[in-house]
Amino acid sequence: MTAHNNVPRTLPRFSSTFDPHTLAEIRRAAATGIYDIRGGGTKRKLPHFDDLLFLGASVSRYPLEGYREKCGTDVVLGTRFAKKPIHLRTPVTIAGMSFGALSANAKEALGRGATAMGTSTTTGDGGMTPEERKSSQTLVYQYLPSRYGMNPDDLRKADAIEIVIGQGAKPGGGGMLLGQKITERVAGMRTLPAGIDQRSACRHPDWTGPDDLEIKIEELRELTDWEKPIYVKVGASRPYYDISLAVKSGADVVVLDGMQGGTAATQDVFIEHVGLPILAAIRPAVQALQDLGMHRKVQLIVSGGIRNGADVAKALALGADAVAIGTAALVALGDNDPVHEAEYEALGTTAGAYDDWHEGKDPAGITTQDPVLSARLDPVKAGRRLANYLGVLTLEAQTIARACGKSHLHNLEPEDLVALTIEAAAMAGVPLAGTEWIPGKGGTY
């Protein structure tokens, strides 16, 4: 015992409550007086498909031979009322993303990739561009509260109509496209002055509530001679009731988007604190369909955090008919690619974390309207990357389905799954691995 400096000292310790990110946000708010706006979906860790595992076939069930025995992947959407349902080769669709939020080249690439794999892509707030109609064999036309660019000619050109009530990143929120991205073309399509901060309404202007929605759906059907499947898209918040009411209102297809689903631009506080993770939303939605006797008659598309074929298979096993991808599709095109690291650093971020999509400075040329940046994205090559990725998702899902002994992806079922955590078991309604315990079973929504 000689020197004081030999006494062990307490290391600097960050608070879990006031962690470095939180402290930085407090300082940023104090300096700017405005909330943080960003793109993408929630970044917090949530119970997700990774918390589920498949039970492969063994003695009690036998598997299908990979590469030899067929495992179907196709899906038909809109069989309830539409005269012309759409038939997709893979159950992985492309979620709604707008021209305005994305460059014209990015929209074209999405269309090319989806078309090559026999699936659909979707318009967004701001209307349909000729490029995306031309490049998309099957195009879903979104009907949004803003009605920017909405017109009956494009409605007739669409293969399906998606009435957007909300989205997972911001259930209850409207759209936002800041002035940097409101170029002359974007402004013209939206009937707005160039350069303004565009804030789309959060509610539809000419109806409120499910009784009106039923009448709105009837109008859209009458407008299009009952040909087009009509989807209703909701952000995951009260899925049992929202899906029930969408079905009651006459939807052919319901789209359920979890909080991992991306947005072009919204307040970070909204993205991180409103809505449900998709894992918690699928079973209540499926239960609603089953209670109404409409499961598989009204198709369910789920989205929000789908990344690989296992996620696709798990979503389908929980009862979905198809999935939609948005963020993952952008990554396949080239979003957040480390090849642009020097430019991401110049923007104060790093590849993989870039989310200031609203600023229109995307080095990858995807979430921008800057003609120089947009020209960096080759829609043919990017479309091919997306097609490759969609192909892998489908193959991976088939691999799992065959291992579970299924001759079609739609034959996957909750009984093929177990959960690794109590939370995931409760949310997905499947047993905790190694037990027969389904927490919350017997409860009501």
Add this chain to the structure above:
Amino acid sequence: MNAQATAPLAADLTFDLADQPLRDLNAALHKAGVETNARRWHVLNPNGRHAVAVGINAPLEIEIAGHVGYYCAGMNQQARVTIQGNAGVGVAENMMGGFVHVKGDASQAAGATAHGGMLLIDGNAGARCGISMKGVDIIVKGSIGHMSAFMGQAGSLIVFGDAGDALGDSLYEAKLFVRGAVKSLGADCIEKDMRDEHKALLAEKLAAAGLAGTVDVSEFKRYGSARRLYNFHIDNVDAY
């Protein structure tokens, strides 16, 4: 199709919704110009049906003999539609062109999001008249309800009577003309000078509706966007 010809319009075709499905009416209207030369249509017994005469893209004259429900003449592109009665929510919603005339009153959201054409309402219109309007001209000979022209982007809303609360809230570039009292203005909507060019514009719109000389344009006040909310600024936070 029912071939009976009845007054008041000597119709080329008469369609009786008491006997024939709405779906057949709209489908026939969509095919008009391709499968028939009939240009004047008389629709009987609408009885408040929704979605009557929607999505018409031909220069037809359609007279509807009675009251209609929601979304009558929705997304109209070329037709001239006359409603001999009242109209429910969203009459002429998202209209692109043509002329829609409501002889009675209109409910909420009349002319909502409409991009073009003209909507003439002889009576009153309810709340949210011209909400999110994108280029349509709307003339209301009576009064309008609250939150009218909310987020109005383009076009003109002309009101012979009064306007309710929060007129022109969050307005973009739509032009509002009101002859009577305005109960209150919405966020970022202000009264503006009524210069000669605006009187001329108003007179032109009235003439297009066949109302030239029926009112004195100098009796109207003009309202428009102050454009303070076009780009977010923290000092305006109370207005959001």
